[in-house]
Amino acid sequence: MSETHPAAATSPSSQRVRIELAERSYQILIGDGLVEAASTWAALPGSASALIVTNTTVGPLYGQRLRSSLMKRHGRVHVVELPDGEAHKDFQTLNLIFDALLTKGCDRKTVLYALGGGVVGDMTGFAAASYMRGVPFVQVPTTLLAQVDSSVGGKTAINHPLGKNMIGAFYQPLLVVCDLDTLATLPGRELSAGLAEVIKYGPIADMSFFDWLERNLDALLARDRESLAHAIKRSCEIKAAVVGADERETGLRAILNFGHTFGHAIEAGLGYGEWLHGEAVGCGMVMAADLSVRLGLVEPALAERITGLVRRAGLPTTGPALGADRYLELMRLDKKSEAGDIRFVVIEKPGQAALRAAPDGLVREVLEAHTG
Structure with a gap:
């Protein structure tokens, strides 16, 4: 237009x-x-x-x-x-x-x-x-x-x-x-699902915001207006900066999909609507954080903090037992995949993400640890 x-x-x-x-x-x-x-x-x-x-x-x-x-x-x-x-x-x-x-x-x-x-x-x-x-x-x-x-x-x-x-x-x-x-x-389950997309902005772009979320999660769950306004504004500021730099996801914008490759596989594998999108993303972030550790990019303590915050938000941290082969099949259909290679958004260091391919064997280890 x-x-x-x-x-x-x-x-x-x-x-x-x-x-x-x-x-x-x-x-x-x-x-x-x-x-x-x-x-x-x-x-x-x-x-x-x-x-x-x-x-x-x-x-x-x-x-x-x-x-x-x-x-x-x-x-x-x-x-x-x-x-x-x-x-x-x-x-x-x-x-x-x-x-x-x-x-x-x-x-x-x-x-x-x-x-x-x-x-x-x-x-x-x-x-x-x-x-x-x-x-x-x-x-x-x-x-x-x-x-x-x-x-x-x-x-x-x-x-x-x-x-x-x-x-x-x-x-x-x-x-x-x-x-x-x-x-x-908004039903409580939907509020928790939304918090998954709020939480993701910390590890990929702003660890001070992640620190704030750890301190203020209870206020967000209680729907404190001031806390919600700050969380929404900061989330939108981060997304605005990324979208302004890469509108059509040719590079940087892909970092906004932290947890989504695993999460989309959960949604498609279970049938859309069985888990809410935010629930699947929350669990997917736990898996993606563990993958970041297994790739040698970040310390286990960061993955533990992400997992802890996801759990406190009322979100699942263990994925459904679809089987590793089914997960891999579904993730190869992800839009970030290229020539059959699955690419994941991983944490390179606290507050900074990147798109990386990972060996199937390593991904299987993550799935073994976080599904059931």
């Missing part, structure tokens, strides 16, 4: 992080009451129509609030509710968005609003990238995981039975709105 992404107005209590991508730059807003604040949406383009894409869980909670706010920006605001869960992140469900756009006569100026977690955000972004070859969209993430990770950076996708997020596009939103109020209704 050629439109310049707007710099959004904010309420006095909100914080901002900017993603620097030249003419596709945009703001992440973090604060209370943002969905209902008129200033949140003031800089977005008006249009004859808009479509809120949400799911059957989030829609009844926040759909009408968002629709009421957007009626001031758009002539008509339509809503489509998708079935909830990772198991529905597929072509069939994606087509429900296209059905809504076409039956409502939406044109190329129609703005899509993704109201929900990572599944809704990924699918709405992919629909926006595809409909009429590209229409604008806005991320309104309602889970911690989506606020700190999946809503930021323009990765959009659906799953395939053989691999997670294998079909998609890089497509940046106009704006990301992280309303802390939406976290009040």
